[in-house]
Amino acid sequence: xxxxxxxxxxxxxxxxxxxxxxxxxxxxxxxxxxxxxxxxxxxxxxxxxxxxxxxxxxxxxxxxxxxxxxxxxxxxxxxxxxxxxxxxxxxxxxxxxxxxxxxxxxxxxxxxxxxxxxxxxxxxxxxxxxxxxxxxxxxxxxxxxxxxxxxxxxxxxxxxxxxxxxxxxxxxxxxxxxxxxxxxxxxxxxxxxxxxxxxxxxxxxxxxxxxxxxxxxxxxxxxxxxxxxxxxxxxxxxxxxxxxxxxxxxxxxxxxxxxxxxxxxxxxxxxxxxxxxxxxxxxxxxxxxxxxxxxxxxxxxxxxxxxxxxxxxxxxxxxxxxxxxxxxxxxxxxxxxxxxxxxxxxxxxxxxxxxxxxxxxxxxxxxxxxxxxxxxxxxxxxxxxxxxxxxx
Amino acid sequence: xxxxxxxxxxxxxxxxxxxxxxxxxxxxxxxxxxxxxxxxxxxxxxxxxxxxxxxxxxxxxxxxxxxxxxxxxxxxxxxxxxxxxxxxxxxxxxxxxxxxxxxxxxxxxxxxxxxxxxxxxxxxxxxxxxxxxxxxxxxxxxxxxxxxxxxxxxxxxxxxxxxxxxxxxxxxxxxxxxxxxxxxxxxxxxxxxxxxxxxxxxxxxxxxxxxxxxxxxxxxxxxxxxxxxxxxxxxxxxxxxxxxxxxxxxxxxxxxxxxxxxxxxxxxxxxxxxxxxxxxxxxxxxxxxxxxxxxxxxxxxxxxxxxxxxxxxxxxxxxxxxxxxxxxxxxxxxxx
Numbered sequence: 001x002x003x004x005x006x007x008x009x010x011x012x013x014x015x016x017x018x019x020x021x022x023x024x025x026x027x028x029x030x031x032x033x034x035x036x037x038x039x040x041x042x043x044x045x046x047x048x049x050x051x052x053x054x055x056x057x058x059x060x061x062x063x064x065x066x067x068x069x070x071x072x073x074x075x076x077x078x079x080x081x082x083x084x085x086x087x088x089x090x091x092x093x094x095x096x097x098x099x100x101x102x103x104x105x106x107x108x109x110x111x112x113x114x115x116x117x118x119x120x121x122x123x124x125x126x127x128x129x130x131x132x133x134x135x136x137x138x139x140x141x142x143x144x145x146x147x148x149x150x151x152x153x154x155x156x157x158x159x160x161x162x163x164x165x166x167x168x169x170x171x172x173x174x175x176x177x178x179x180x181x182x183x184x185x186x187x188x189x190x191x192x193x194x195x196x197x198x199x200x201x202x203x204x205x206x207x208x209x210x211x212x213x214x215x216x217x218x219x220x221x222x223x224x225x226x227x228x229x230x231x232x233x234x235x236x237x238x239x240x241x242x243x244x245x246x247x248x249x250x251x252x253x254x255x256x257x258x259x260x261x262x263x264x265x266x267x268x269x270x271x272x273x274x275x276x277x278x279x280x281x282x283x284x285x286x287x288x289x290x291x292x293x294x295x296x297x298x299x300x301x302x303x304x305x306x307x308x309x310x311x312x313x314x315x316x317x318x319x320x321x322x323x324x325x326x327x328x329x330x331x332x333x334x335x336x337x338x339x340x341x342x343x344x345x346x347x348x349x350x351x352x353x354x355x356x357x358x359x360x361x362x363x364x365x366x367x368x369x370x371x372x373x374x375x376x377x378x379x380x381x382x383x384x385x386x387x388x389x390x391x392x
Numbered sequence: 393x394x395x396x397x398x399x400x401x402x403x404x405x406x407x408x409x410x411x412x413x414x415x416x417x418x419x420x421x422x423x424x425x426x427x428x429x430x431x432x433x434x435x436x437x438x439x440x441x442x443x444x445x446x447x448x449x450x451x452x453x454x455x456x457x458x459x460x461x462x463x464x465x466x467x468x469x470x471x472x473x474x475x476x477x478x479x480x481x482x483x484x485x486x487x488x489x490x491x492x493x494x495x496x497x498x499x500x501x502x503x504x505x506x507x508x509x510x511x512x513x514x515x516x517x518x519x520x521x522x523x524x525x526x527x528x529x530x531x532x533x534x535x536x537x538x539x540x541x542x543x544x545x546x547x548x549x550x551x552x553x554x555x556x557x558x559x560x561x562x563x564x565x566x567x568x569x570x571x572x573x574x575x576x577x578x579x580x581x582x583x584x585x586x587x588x589x590x591x592x593x594x595x596x597x598x599x600x601x602x603x604x605x606x607x608x609x610x611x612x613x614x615x616x617x618x619x620x621x622x623x624x625x626x627x628x629x630x631x632x633x634x635x636x637x638x639x640x641x642x643x644x645x646x647x648x649x650x651x652x653x654x655x656x657x658x659x660x661x662x663x664x665x666x667x668x669x670x671x672x673x674x675x676x677x678x679x680x681x682x683x684x685x686x687x688x689x690x691x692x693x694x695x696x697x698x699x700x701x702x703x704x705x706x707x708x709x710x711x712x713x714x715x716x717x718x719x720x721x722x723x724x725x726x727x728x
Contacts, residue, residue: 293639
């Protein structure tokens with residue numbers, strides 16, 4: 001058993017760190033440290049393209065598709081250094097981390113050739129069309145429909161909580177394509193161009209005043225039949241394959257961002273004297289311990305080495321980090337006191353810690369609520385009997 | 393990345409699991425509660441299993457294994473609440489080796505490794521400080537500010553106490569002086585580190601066993617025509633504990649590995665592991681009683697044995713607030 005990374009991996013870390021530092025103190029200094037997902041979208045698109053020029057946009061992909069064939073460890077190191085340098089959240093996270101691996105695993109060769117290069121080059125931004133007003137964590141309740149019209153699918157329905165749809169070029173949609181089906185049956189996975197009549201995107205104003213999420217309305221929107229990934233009616237399998245990537249590598253590098261946030265709380269506590277208060281010292285220590293245990297838990301997951309779909313400890317990871325971060329948000333506000341409630345009136349958004357406090361309320365909801373996570377752990381991990389379910 | 397048990401470590405874990413499951417089942421633990429130590433079990437652990445000198449280097453007759461191996465073995469001992477003097481043994485072994493005192497090592501270690509000489513270890517303190525197994529041991533290791541002392545049991549005044557955790561009874565110890573181990577605080581720190589790791593791993597094992605048994609109960613026990621484990625109130629509680637146990641396992645492995653590698657996070661890891669694992673054990677042992685309903689409150693059920701062991705671990709070698717304060721010092725004061 002070993003704690004750290006290898007010398008070769010550490011060399012890769014230095015290479016990444018140095019390049020990010022150059023970019024973030026140079027041409028892209030204006031987007032360094034942006035704490036939200038919505039500021040300066042045009043600059044962030046430029047950043048996506050810059051990453052691509054350096055073959056840094058999708059390092060886990062095969063070399064033939066613009067990636068670097070990076071190992072899991074290298075991907076984690078990359079994500080850590082990315083966050084450490086204060087580089088902004090990826091505008092094309094959905095394309096790079098979710099759709100790309102899904103197409104590589106399940107897409108046809110035509111679909112790969114058609115969609116992967118634009119993701120790798122940072123020219124096509126993707127968003128995710130899963131959730132609906134009546135289907136949040138219960139994806140099997142999806143009602144958005146698609147029907148065949150010659151060589152095209154015609155889509156009717158509504159998606160919600162669609163992150164960054166307002167900046168995206170493409171959306172992957174889970175739609176019901178077979179009449180009279182329910183649950184996981186009769187769903188198909190479609191790749192849809194957002195720039196067409198029959199699609200309307202309405203940003204949702206959130207608890208922090210920003211609009212990362214959107215409603216997306218489909219009223220006769222179309223995509224060619226060859227844009228269906230996997231077989232007709234088997235979209236559920238495609239979508240769960242994709243979600244396994246979401247719960248895998250893409251969450252591991254987050255810890256460096258969490259480190260930055262905890263460091264900001266520590267700095268605030270030192271500044272206003274609460275770092276000397278025994279009660280706050282206990283809470284800060286708990287936060288530090290929680291973060292470290294996340295890191296070593298992640299290293300255990302990596303050592304499991306099951307590729308993209310990480311099992312075992314991974315089952316508990318979402319609830320672990322979401323709960324930790326929500327508690328950190330509360331600790332941040334307790335440390336800051338009233339200072340955390342105010343910003344200059346000409347400020348564009350909330351500062352890091354206030355935004356953390358507000359945004360972290362979403363962490364325990366999106367990607368499967370804490371309640372859903374507990375059911376998953378209990379039923380899949382601990383083998384407890386299933387709850388009675390409706391029509392599934 | 394190799395932050396996982398290697399093949400040999402996996403084998404040691406399985407061997408230890410089988411040994412304790414076979415030999416330290418509930419009835420035997422209960423029988424040992426009358427005198428605090430299951431001596432046959434301890435001899436078998438030392439000799440048959442050959443773990444009496446787990447961390448003793450090869451030139452001194454041991455297998456020369458590390459803290460990771462110690463942690464996986466101790467975790468299994470904790471699962472079955474084995475009534476053995478593992479804690480004092482581990483602390484004394486670490487202190488002796490760290491002291492490099494050839495005379496003391498030759499005088500004590502061979503008999504310790506054979507399971508013939510039992511050592512109790514604890515902090516030298518006042519009226520409110522108690523040493524586990526002090527009334528059953530042959531030799532005492534007392535830790536103080538300046539260093540560690542070895543004292544023959546007969547040379548100390550030992551006052552046995554009725555103890556909450558009867559599988560590891562406490563005693564009050566009065567000892568004016570003993571043979572100080574050379575090296576000042578070095579053997580002291582080695583003993584504390586090994587002891588803290590030992591307790592954290594034992595807590596992990598106990599917590600895992602308490603969770604597993606509660607899950608088994610929740611799958612079998614029916615109320616309102618359904619297994620109680622199908623109710624969300626059960627599921628969510630058990631899921632939360634499972635999340636904590638995953639973190640506790642990361643904590644133990646981190647601490648063990650950091651000790652073996654002399655990693656810079658060594659101290660942080662030990663404080664984190666002790667506080668986190670003890671808290672986890674306390675919660676799941678408490679839940680074990682609650683989620684078993686009335687039967688969990690009875691003497692016949694094992695839940696109280698876990699509950700009491702968990703409480704004893706939480707207090708021993710520094711409680712949660714103590715270790716979190718040490719974490720706070722490292723993160724807030726030293727790094728400033």
